[in-house]
Amino acid sequence: MTLVSPSLLAADFLHLDHDIQMINRSEADWLHLDVMDGSFVPNISFGFPVLEAVAKICQKPLDVHYMIEKPERYIQQTAKLGAMMMNVHQEACLHLHRTIQEIHQAGMKAGVTLNPATPVSVLEDVIGDVDMVLLMSVNPGFGGQKFIENTIQKVQRLRQLIDQSGSRALIEVDGGVQGETAPRLVTAGVDVLVSGSYVFKAENPEAVIRSLKEL
Numbered sequence: 122m123t124l125v126s127p128s129l130l131a132a133d134f135l136h137l138d139h140d141i142q143m144i145n146r147s148e149a150d151w152l153h154l155d156v157m158d159g160s161f162v163p164n165i166s167f168g169f170p171v172l173e174a175v176a177k178i179c180q181k182p183l184d185v186h187y188m189i190e191k192p193e194r195y196i197q198q199t200a201k202l203g204a205m206m207m208n209v210h211q212e213a214c215l216h217l218h219r220t221i222q223e224i225h226q227a228g229m230k231a232g233v234t235l236n237p238a239t240p241v242s243v244l245e246d247v248i249g250d251v252d253m254v255l256l257m258s259v260n261p262g263f264g265g266q267k268f269i270e271n272t273i274q275k276v277q278r279l280r281q282l283i284d285q286s287g288s289r290a291l292i293e294v295d296g297g298v299q300g301e302t303a304p305r306l307v308t309a310g311v312d313v314l315v316s317g318s319y320v321f322k323a324e325n326p327e328a329v330i331r332s333l334k335e336l
Contacts (some may be wrong), residue, residue: 124313125333126151126184131317147327151184153315158189162262176202188261193220200227208232221250241279248288259296268297273309280310307336
């Protein structure tokens with residue numbers, strides 16, 4: 122069964138409690154939280170005041186994705202939230218292996234994200250240490266972008282790397298995940314689907330989450 126991690130970025134920020142109660146009721150596995158700093162990506166999303174408020178009422182594990190420079194500065198603060206997964210960009214970490222170790226030492230699972238232009242081969246020496254790899258299927262920074270087709274082949278290459286290395290890392294994809302792209306991603310080897318607008322802007326978000334889980 123595919124795991125589904127709806128992206129809070131597409132939620133109604135005036136009525137976040139309403140949208141998080143919907144997530145709690147739904148069959149969503151996790152809640153995906155995109156933290157942006159306006160420097161690593163050209164946008165600013167939300168920070169710890171919002172994360173802390175969400176953590177208090179969300180009953181699903183938190184899948185925190187840092188699109189920021191020097192994410193290692195926030196490992197302890199993220200662990201304190203009770204986050205299940207701390208996901209950092211390979212491109213933002215000078216000492217990636219150390220950062221993965223520190224995330225694990227803080228009691229969280231460690232995820233590593235790759236931008237569309239970053240090849241999966243950069244993870245060869247850490248693939249056995251990570252719990253998940255997130256492939257961006259759009260350029261990070263904004264919601265609602267068009268899916269980058271090369272992602273399908275990239276998922277296949279990553280699946281091969283994971284299988285050959287004996288790693289148990291999950292594959293997550295974020296960006297342009299909707300009715301047409303989701304089945305193709307799952308066929309290619311994706312374990313976790315992140316979906317924002319497709320879920321939160323739907324007439325019946327819970328039904329959309331269920332349909333993604335059934336892929």
